[in-house]
Amino acid sequence: MDNAMFCYQCEQTMGGKGCTKSGVCGKTPEIANLQDLLIYQLKGIACYARPLIEKGQSIDKDIVEFVENSLFTTLTNVNFDAESHVNLLKESQKIKQNLRDRAPEGKYPDCATYNLRESKELMLKDAVQAGIMFDQELDADIRSLRSTILFGLKGISAYGHQARFLNYNSEQVDHFYFLGLEATTNDDLTLEELILMTMKTGEMSVEVMKILDDANTTTYKNPSPHKVNVNIKKGPFIIISGHDLRDLEMLLQQTEGKGINIYTHGEMLPAHGYPSLKKYKHLIGNFGSAWQNQQKEFDDIPGCILMTTNCLMRPRESYKDRIFSTNVVGWDGVQHVTLKEDGTKDFTEIINKALELGGFKEDEEEKEILVGFGHHATLSHAGAIVDAVKEGKLRHFFLIGGCDGAKPGRNYYTEFAEKVPQDCAILTLACGKYRFNKMDFGTVAGLPRLLDVGQCNDAYSAVRIATALADAFETDVNSLPLTIVLSWYEQKAVADLLALLSLGIKGMYLGPSLPAFISPNVLQYLVDTFEIKPISTADDDLKNSLKQAN
Incomplete structure (x- = not known):
């Protein structure tokens, strides 16, 4: 188990076939196998949830949120922390048992009847049966469509998470997490039925993007054209990467008047177009380029980084003490900012660290690009x-x-x-x-x-x-x-x-x-x-x- 894995969910997968010794993304076999087992558990949860949904019973929003966040956790370059995976696995077993007690009697697949064992070592042993290639007899086209549905669901979960953070969700999408996951375990579905479910996954992707668009544009108003400086300014700073606009808003609120410049990075760049965010004068510009250059661009910088969603790469020692994660993002040893019960976050530690580091010593000549x-x-x-x-x-x-x-x-x-x-x-x-x-x-x-x-x-x-x-x-x-x-x-x-x-x-x-x-x-x-x-x-x-x- 120490050196065996199989993952082919992203474009950089080894040899265009699959990562089998370690992930090109930085994922270890341990993390890969814990993620396989977590997906296995989610499929089991879905098998008990589906008949309840079909009988018109509601699935608790906390359970929906757990499934959504767990799917998102397993998306490429999001979470590499073994402890957080073990905690999610333990919670998944409680949820599975809760739904099992409510579900009608019947024949359920192995992922549903399986019961998680206590220790991480035993979990890793059991993870073999959760692997993508475990059933060697499975038809290649069935496996392909099941994987496509699953990976589509992972993408949907990332958007669903963003929208839910702004208190927006779609009941249709919430139900589909369970219906889609169950379909990837259902041996009775024909190839044609799986193709239809794959297209349904696309429909739910449209739906969740609409909900997220409503969430962002209602909360922060419609984006409008805005010039963004892509060079650095003198002074202490925090770079915020990822997608969650609510994280950026809270960070801007908590840094206002403190002499800290805020730079977006990666997919956070479009935030500059939103009127309710660009009104903050210390949202100073965009730092760096795309996610895959972060190790070089973050190397030994005199400021802090906040990762709100993917894509996180292995932090170099030169900046590991100044990179922070939040939401479902994680790396062993990286400081994590948690969500409080009132729905807010306290960014005091990252703010103090940024002030202590002092920031850039001088301005670069401005260079602007247009967004919005x-x-x-x-x-x-x-x-x-x-x-x-x-x-x-x-x-x-x-x-x-x-x-x-x-x-x-x-x-x-x-x-x-x-x-x-x-x-x-x-x-x-x-x-x-x-x-x-x-x-x-x-x-x-x-x-x-x-x-x-x-x-x-x-x-x-x-x-x-x-x-x-x-x-x-x-x-x-x-x-x-x-x-x-x-x-x-x-x-x-x-x-x-x-x-x-x-x-x-x-x-x-x-x-x-x-x-x-x-x-x-x-x-x-x-x-x-x-x-x-x-x-x-x-x-x-x-x-x-x-x-x-x-």
Whole structure:
């Protein structure tokens, strides 16, 4: 057990097949196996919850939140702390027993009837039966679809967690955690039924992104275009990374007037567009680039880092004493900021540490980039956009976005963006934008050629924009002068992809490599049904996109 694992949930998985000795992400076999067992427990919980839901009985919100947070904990680059996994496993057994006592009599799968043993050592022994490849006889296409559903659920859980933190949730999504998980254990489901459940996962991804959009825009108002400084300023500072806007708001409130500059990092960059957040003058700019560069960029800096969600990498010793985690994020030995009973957090320790470290000694010359083009801001220009297209001034839209990563092949996205013709516009979202968002793309038809739509969950914004434009042109999204070029890394990207497929969007380019968990037959289904195209070269894909548009 000490050196055996199997994980293929992310794009960087070893050899494009699976990590078997340790995770490229930094996950040890111990963590991988504890996560497998935790997912096994969640599936067992779901098996008892499903008949209760079907009988119209409610599942306690605390249980929903536990399942959501546990799924999120196992998402790539979130939690590497063994103790927190053991605690979640122990809690999972209590919840499973609670639902088992309420569920009707019947035949349940092994993940439901299994009872967790007390010690971590025994848990690790039992984790073998929870492994993805444990059932060697399972049909490869069934395994592929079950994995796709599970990884989609993990992505949904990340968005659900963000929304719930702002007191927003969807009962439909809450129920689907259980229905989706149960489907991955159900041997009676046919291949066709699993395909339908995979598409249903996409529908729930759309739903949870809508709920999160409502949560963010109601709480912090609709994003509007805003210039963000990407160079450093003199003085003490805290860098906040991740996605949770509520964490940023609390940190801004608690640091106001204390002489501490707050920088966003990674996926927190779009926060600068929200009126209720950008009003804080000490929200000074954005630090660094995408998540995979953090070890180099955080190395020995004279300030603190707060990780609110993924993506966390192994902290170097040069900054391990100044990086803090919160929510479900964790690494052994990293200080963790917990949620208090009143729903707030106390950031005193990180504030004091930032003041003690003293911060940067001098200013760099300012360099600004533009953010804040969510669906509300972009569609305020809908009339001008439609006119520009009809007049031939704006030929085509390219949505180039998704997760960034360290694996070779991602320069494709930089090259693609650079080669997009001057009479075309680029929409972008998620951390994949860091490949090109500091370049000057100029304007087209009076609008910036590069429109930053937001975080990965703002794929919903992109859909809103595309749908509204389709309505304006009296056509459908697939007939728009629009090409979608996606980069994927982890499970939120899986949820985003399934969301787009569930809406019937065709002809997307996907890279830098195809998911290891997609079997050849499932891939062929996606190609045949949705015309998914693996990326080739920037020149060829760009030429084909514009040729088809004509």
